[in-house]
Every structure is written in structure tokens, then in C-alpha cells.
Amino acid sequence: MGFLKKLVPFALLGASLQGVALGADYPQEDVDSGKVLQQLGKTALDTALARLEGSTSGCTKENVRVRKEWRNIPGPERTAYANAVQCLMEKPNVYENVTGPRTMFDSFGVLHYKLTPYVHNSAYFLLFHRIYVWTFEEKLRTLCGYTGPMPYWEWGLDAGSVENSPIFDGSETSLGSNGEKVNGSNTFFPGGTGGGCVTKGPFVNYTVNFGPNTAADPLAYNPRCLKRDLNTPICSQWASLRNTTETILESPDIALFQANLQGDFRWPEARKFGFAVHGGGHFAIAGDPGGDFYFSPLEPVFYLHHGQIDRMYFIWQNLDWANRQTMAGTITMMNMPASRNGTLDDALDISPVGGNYTFRQLLDTVGDSPFCFVYE
Template identity: 25%
Template sequence: MVTRRTILKASLALGAAAVFSGAIGGLSAFAQNTLRVRRSLHNMALNDPDLSAYRDFVGIMQAKNQKDPVSWLQYSLMHGAYNGNYRYCPHGDWYFLPWHREFVMMYENAVIALTGKKDFAMPYWDWSIDRVMPKAFTDQSYGGKPNPLYVSGRTLNTPNWPLPDAWVAPDVLARKVYAETNFQLFGTSKNPNQHNLDMSWVVKGGGTQGFLEGTPHNLIHNSIGAFMPTAGSPRDPIFMMHHSNIDRIWAVWNALGRSNTADMTPSDRNLWLNMNFKNNYLSPTGQLYSAYPRDLQDTKALGYTYPGLPTPDNLLSDPVRDARLLSLLAAGSTSDTLEVLRVLPAANKDAATLKAPLVKSVRFSASLKNQVMAQATESATQSDAAEVFAIIRDMAVGPDVSSVRVFVNAPALSATTPLDSAHFAGEIGFLAHPEAEGEHAGHQKTPPSALIELTDTVRDLAKRGLLTTDNISVQLVPVLREGAKDGAGATIIPASIEIVVV
């Protein structure tokens, strides 16, 4: 039986660039139907009809009276305000993917209405292939006129460019995104306190971010700068290309045979499927409208698809492993449960700073180490191979912090320790999250939490002979926002850090 735990990562990574990048395939597979096909910006001509329609649309919207509901500013304000508050957009909870799917469709439908291009499909920016922003968005002019897709003030000359392998490499996405079979671990988990369908839960956050939202999504937003790290991020035209790619990744995940709701409890299934995103969106005529996640699960039912979607890989879920992780992410786990799950607690009140990274250590017993180091094979049982995670909860993030980097047992760690260090385990980005507005006014965003997988790092360190003690240490180093300076705003204080072996 092949599950995520027993999958051979070398075989998963083999061909990952071809299977998961979206660079293969084409329109021929869809020539017999009327689905609109969202295509990659990779090698797309500057005068491609879809790209041209989007460019024209942005120009039309920017030229309108910005108090008009159908204008560039007013459309973006459904998401949130530049250097202000979020309105309806969810980050850090399980509504992140379906809400943004409809938000991209809102713009896609407006392009069709305003340009008359009935077969328009929103392109996507596959940053696993194109590690710098596409030329269509960086040229200041097009056709002898100002380019509506260009935004001044972007931060595209920092060390984050080209985008690093640790964030977006196809083999990294294969291991950390596509190999997950549980929706809440693939995307972001439910706020464990949610108990009803009140819409305030949508924007409140409070779930635990996994790799997809916390790393490529958040870090690319921050790396672009200008509007993108803020609630007003849709004012940058690249937003739609970025989120179209996030949407494509969800579509790929589903095409591999993963279910959004099959492993949810009936109560959770109701809370996810039937949440009303009431009046969160604007039609091309300026009318407010609503959407439900239950209607946003299948792109083909919504009238569009992506080229090169894979066929099911028959990777089975590991319900015991998934249940253990999800119970840890939930509130109110009992000490008995924690004992069964082999949690190694490391509560915290200290800050991670540039000069003094936060270090939390626990004893890593020989039996646990042996389970983590066991080679996973198809014949392995759950006791043969285990995984290691760090759960970093409720981080109080200083306003000058862009992300936190996580290392394991790194000697002489500093803010300049590179991402290709053998000790590097992951990085979580933080968008600017003041509080909510509109229907959600008064609902403060819950401090972010993150799930970081340490398994590969721990195994690699052991093979290299770099786990020389019985302790395993998780180390946090803050990364400053572009232009920020070290100081009081450059700290991260997580409420707790738990090292979990499941």
C-alpha cells in the first residue's frame, strides 16, 4: 500500500517539473469542448490574445472613476485596502483557497464583459519555472504607451530574486504540497474554535498554515513589494497571475485524486462547504454577489480548466497519521492525546531577533530517532518510519518582519545563514494583517500559526553525521521587510513551539 508516509521521494520528484509545472500540454486536449483554458505566461507572446485582453482590461479599469463600483480600486477593495485593513479576504484558515478561486473568477468575468473577449481565460504565472516576474509586467511601456501591468516601487532586485528552490522548486512542491492527501494539511487548517457558519470566521484566520500558503504564496507576495505585501495587493495586476497559479496547484492536487472533504467529519464538512461568502464579490455590472465553497470545488463545472492536468496517482491517504496531526492542530488536545502522539513540548515566551535567534531544544531519544530514520518502503508499517514536524503557534510578529526561517541544530546561526544550508527546514512569510473591515469589522486577525516539516532535514543531518547529540533544536530567525532596520519591530514571539513525531 502506497501512502504519503511510504512514498519514495526520488520517484515522486522524477519528472516533477513536467507533471506539475503546467509547462506541458496545450489546447489540443480541450479542442472538443468549450471550456476556457487558463494558460501559463511561460513563453507567452506579449501580444497573446489573453494577455492583451488582460492588459486592456486593467487599463480600462484604471481609467474609470475610482469611485465607480466597477473600477480598479473598488474591485481591489473587496479584498482590502493598501496599507490598511482586510475586508473579506481570508488568510490563515481553510477558506483561503475557495475564496480566492471566486475572487480570480470575479476579475476573469469582468475581463470578458469589458473587453468582449468571450473565450478569455486568466493566465497564470508558474513561478516554479519562471523565477523572475514575467516581462509583460516589468516593462514600463507597451506599444509606445504606459504599460498598465507595470507597477512602480516593486522590490525585484533583492536577494529573493530569482525565487529560490526552497520556496518553489518542482521537487519541493512535489514533496511538500502534492504528496499531502488531506485538504487541511495541503492548504491551511480550520480555526479549531469555529463552531458555526457566522461569516466572521472567514477573515479571522486562526488555522495552521502549511507549506502552500505560508511559503510560496506569502513569500512571493512579500518579495514583489509595493501593493503585494498588503491588504491592497490586488492593485498590482500580477496578483491575478499569482493566484491563478495557486488555483492551478489546487486543481492539480484534485486531479491527482485528492478529495477536499472525504476525510472531514460531517460537522467540519458542513462548516467548510456551506459557508456563505455573502456579498464578498462584485459582478461586471457592479452588483454584489455571494459564493459558497460547495460550488467552487470543480474548475470544469465553473467553465475553465488548465492544460496538462495529471491523472490520479492512486496515492492513498494515511488516516492515522492525518488524524494525529489534525488533532494536534485542534484546540483542547488532552495530555493523554499528546502522549500518544509523542509530542515533545517546548513552550515559549522568548523572542526571536536578528542578533539572537530563538532556540528550543528537546531530547530526541534513540527510539524516536530510529523511527524517523527508517527507510520508508511499500512494505513499511507506521512504526517503521515516522515524520517530524514543528508546530509554531500564535506568532506575535513585529511590523518590520517579513518572514521567519526555521533551522535544525545549526551551529553559529545568524540572519545570513543561507537557505541551502543543510540545517535549513523551511520559511514562513507574513503578510500585513491589521484587522478586518466591512462585515467583519472588529474581528482582529488571529496571530499566525504554521506547520513545518522537519523530516527531510533531520534525516539528511543524520546521514551527514551532523546530529551529534541526543537533542533536536528548532531555531527561528526573523527576516526583515525590505528597507526595514533592526529594532523593536524586528521580533517574533511564538506562544509555543512543539516538536512532533508522528
């Protein structure tokens, strides 16, 4: 409880601020309601689509994929997405010499585990997770025949009740329910309403095969149920529409955008965001493995959460495209151990799960890159 109380004042600092982006002032009520975020998203979408005029990349207005918020996807397509994820949970693991991972879905957890010290609070955070989520989408399509949109989760729409979100309501068109209520289930963050095994809906029978990171051998076989501890206070405090919007509006450069998004206290300006939207989205789900920093991709909703992180990045980039194709930071988490600065020409090898790229190739979702997608 003490940790959360220490963070609360940072969030309250922003209560009376008006966001400023590209010289524009916005009424606080429009920031809080999501109206400004909607406007920023429309501007970013229009900017990205305009770059397709005369493009020779092969990405066109006719074939560009449009990523959508979960509740804007028709029920049958939501069900198809959940089925495709479950299909990946039946495809073989691609890593050798590990005992725990059994499936292609698990392989993404291994990749994240291995790269976590280099792709969080580092120069690589945003671009790594962009290619990571895209590679996951590609596996859904190529291995499991999924043809619908890649979903994201706009946390702020559920800041009043995560438990009633269409993602977590336990219906056939959800991604499963909250976990069974377990008293004292969450000792780090108060306010969780579950903590035990998911009780209904998709993934009720999903087996988490390995982890946690605290185990003697985190990659050893350790079968258990999927647990969730949904936490509305966390979502409301750190992942509201205000948090999301002001993170974008108050970030003039990539270094501060990353810091504000992750709550990186090394930047004084970022301290007002406290745990920030990245941590807020993760711990609004919490549980096991959702609350495990290394193994959170073994939680199916991870990909919707990081879809929203990438949506924020997409919006932020496209509000000032000419000046926002940059990288900042070192190549280790929190610069520990101390390391050199990352560059856009650094190589990223995510085999055997995916391909080999330079970070420069990952900047544009519609340009000379492996991507061809936008966010509605």
C-alpha cells in the same frame, strides 16, 4: 535578515525528500526539474475533462476555457490581456462612501481589503480566491472585451532570475518591469533588486490610488506610482518547482494542503515549507502594493500569482477527486479571534464586485458551478 535566516532551515529539511502521492514515489531530480509537476497537471486535466462526459452543467469540452502559463500565451494575446487590465483601470469604482478607489480595478482591492481577516489562513482561503480571480476574469471579458486565456505564473520557471521573466522583462508583451533600484528599499526581506517605480513596459504610468494598510485611513486617496522589488532568492527559496510539487505531493487532506501552501506553522508538517509558495510568490514581486498583505491585488501580477495558487488547488483536487471536495479550518485568520469551523454551505457575498455563492458551488471548475475552466 534574522527572520529569513530562521526560515532557511525549514526549506533545507526537504532537500532529500521524495514526494509521495497516491502511493507513487518520484525521483528527486524529477521533482526538482518540474517533470513530476507536469505529469500531475496532465493527470488532473484528464480527470477534470472526463467529468464533462455526459455533464448537464453546460460546461463542455468544446467551451471549457483553458488557463495558460504566461509564457505559453502568444505575444499579441499577452498584450491584449495587459490592455484589458488597463481598461479596468479606467472603468468606474463600484464602492460608495470611500475616497481613494477610483476604478473597477481598485474595487477588487477594496473587496480584498475588507475580507482579508476571513479569507487567509482560514477555511475560506482557496475557494474565496478561486471565485475572486474568476470574477476578475469575467470583468476583463464583459467590461473590456478580452477574449484570450486567463494567465497564471508558474514561479518555479523563474526561480533562477525573476528579473528576466517574460512577465517582468519590461517588454511590450510583459506586465511591466522591475522597479528602479533603490538602496535599502526592502528592510524585511534581503535580496530585492528594485524597490522604486516601475521603469518601463505596461503599467509604467499606472497610479496606485489608495493604501497602504498601515495608513490612518487605508481607503483614503493616496496616489503614487507602482513599485516593485523583484526578489530571485525569495522565489528560489520558497516558490521553486520543488516547493510547488512537494506541497501537492505531501498533502493528504485539505487542512494540510492549505497549511503547506501558506506555511501555516500551526501544522508541524508545514514548517519545512517556511514562507511557502503563497508568501514566496507574493514577495518575489514585493514592492508597493505587491508586498502589502491587504492591498496586494492592486499589483496587476497578483492575479497571475493567485492563478498559480488555484492551479495547484485544481491539481491537488483532481488527483483524488472523490475525496477532495472538502473544507477545513475556522472562519477567521489563524483562528484569531477564535471562531467556528467553516462549512461548504456558508454563504460568500462579494457584491458589489461580484455575486453571492455558497462555497460548495465553488468546488468544481467544470461542474455545477459558475465556472467552466481547466488548467493546461
